[in-house]
Amino acid sequence: MGYLSSDEINQGTAFNGAALQNGREILFQAFNWESHKHDWWRNLDRKVPDIARSGFTSAWLPPATHSFSPEGYLPQNLYSLDSSYGSEYLLKALLQKMKQHKVRAMVDVVINHRIGTTQGHGGRYNRYDGIPLSWDEHAVTSCSGGLGNRSTGDNFHGVPNIDHTQPFVRKDIIGWLQWLRKYVGFQDFRFDFAKGYAAKFVKEYVEQSKPIFSIGEYWDTCNYTPSYRLDYNQDSHRQRIINWIDNTGGLSAAFDFTTKGILQEAVKGELWRLRDPQGKPPGVMGWWPSRSVTFIDNHDTGSTQAHWPFPSSHIMEGYAYILTHPGIPTVFYDHFYDWGNPTHDQIVKLLDIRRSQDIYSRSSIRILEAQSNLYSAIIGEKLCMKIGDGSWCPSGREWKLATSGHRYAVWHK
Numbered sequence: 001m002g003y004l005s006s007d008e009i010n011q012g013t014a015f016n017g018a019a020l021q022n023g024r025e026i027l028f029q030a031f032n033w034e035s036h037k038h039d040w041w042r043n044l045d046r047k048v049p050d051i052a053r054s055g056f057t058s059a060w061l062p063p064a065t066h067s068f069s070p071e072g073y074l075p076q077n078l079y080s081l082d083s084s085y086g087s088e089y090l091l092k093a094l095l096q097k098m099k100q101h102k103v104r105a106m107v108d109v110v111i112n113h114r115i116g117t118t119q120g121h122g123g124r125y126n127r128y129d130g131i132p133l134s135w136d137e138h139a140v141t142s143c144s145g146g147l148g149n150r151s152t153g154d155n156f157h158g159v160p161n162i163d164h165t166q167p168f169v170r171k172d173i174i175g176w177l178q179w180l181r182k183y184v185g186f187q188d189f190r191f192d193f194a195k196g197y198a199a200k201f202v203k204e205y206v207e208q209s210k211p212i213f214s215i216g217e218y219w220d221t222c223n224y225t226p227s228y229r230l231d232y233n234q235d236s237h238r239q240r241i242i243n244w245i246d247n248t249g250g251l252s253a254a255f256d257f258t259t260k261g262i263l264q265e266a267v268k269g270e271l272w273r274l275r276d277p278q279g280k281p282p283g284v285m286g287w288w289p290s291r292s293v294t295f296i297d298n299h300d301t302g303s304t305q306a307h308w309p310f311p312s313s314h315i316m317e318g319y320a321y322i323l324t325h326p327g328i329p330t331v332f333y334d335h336f337y338d339w340g341n342p343t344h345d346q347i348v349k350l351l352d353i354r355r356s357q358d359i360y361s362r363s364s365i366r367i368l369e370a371q372s373n374l375y376s377a378i379i380g381e382k383l384c385m386k387i388g389d390g391s392w393c394p395s396g397r398e399w400k401l402a403t404s405g406h407r408y409a410v411w412h413k
C-alpha cells in the first residue's frame, strides 16, 4: 500500500513543521452558515477568553475578505477586509485579542474561484477591472469560460475558476497570502475546495507564505453500495486524501472526511466500522495521523445547510472519539456554543483530559472492542475510552474514571 508516505522526511524539512511535528493542535471552527447575520467579529471577540481557556490552539474564522455572497465563499476583491462578518477594524481588533490570548487565527483561503467585476470573453464576468489584482480572462480556466488552461482539478460550477497554472496568478496569490500572514496577522490557513486545483500549488503557496499550520478541504464522496449503504472499506477514499497531502509535500494537513463519514454511521449501532482489517482506525487517522484533522460537523455538513450531518443524538460520542484519538481534532462552533452549557462543559472536560494525558496527533492506539454496540480503545497507554450502548470497563485497578456521559466513558491511569 502506498500510504506510508514521506511523513518522517518532511517532518525535518518543513519550516511549518513546528505545529505539525508538535502534534498538539486542537482546533475550533469559529462559525457556522448563519454567522454573517450576527455581527460576527464582535461576537467572537467576547468569546476569545473562553476559547483560549478551553485549550484551543487555533480558531478557524470564516472568509474575511469581500465576497459576492454573505457567507464569504464567492470572493471578488481579495484585498478588502470589509465583509458581512464585520469591518476591517473589528477584524483586526479580534485578531489582536486572539494574539493576546495565544489562540492562532486561521484564515479561510478561497482561491479556487473568483467573481469578476466586468464582462469579458464570451460575455461572462471573467475580468477583474477596477479592483486590486485586476486580472483578465487569462486568469480564468477554459472549463469555466476563461482564456486560461484547463482546470487542474474539479470545476466549481457557475463561477470563474482561477487558473493556477498561470505564473502571474500564482505570484499574485502568494503576495496576497503573505499579506494575510504578515500584515493582517493570520497565522494558519485553511484551503477551501482543495479538489479544484492541483495540490502542488498548495505546496508552493505554503512554502512561499509560511503559515504555522495549514489544512486542505479535500471533500470527496465516500464509497457506497448500490443501495446507498456506506461500504465498510473506505481505503480508496482515504488514499485519495492522503495522495493530496503527499502532493503538498506533506506541508498541509487535510480534513479527515473518511473518519467523519464512517463515525457518523458507526455511532448508529455499527461500531464494528471503527476497526479496519489491519486493526487500525479506518480513516485518514489510521494511516497518517499527523495530517488528519478530525471533525464531526462543519458549516456545510451541519449547520442550516445540513448536507451530511452527524446524527444529533450522538454528538458527544463523536467528540468522545475524536478528542481521545490520534489526529488533530476540531470542535464545531454550534456544538460548543449553541447546544447549551452541558454540551459545552462535556466537551471542555474531554479537552482537559486530552491535554492532561498528553494525547497528541501521533499517540499510539490499540483498539480493544469494535462490535455493533460497543467500541473501546487504549490511547497512548494512559487513557482508555468506550462509546456505545454496550457496557465496558478497563481491567486493572490503575484505571480511574475521568469522565462519562450518555453512551461514553473515559478513564486514565
Ligand SMILES: *[C@@H]1O[C@H](CO)[C@@H](O)[C@H](O)[C@H]1NC(C)=O
Residues within 6 Å of the ligand: 148, 149, 165, 166
Ligand atoms: C498554460 O497556458 C499558457 C499560455 O496561456 C502556456 O504557456 C502554458 O504552457 C500552459 N501551462 C500548462 C501547464 O498547461
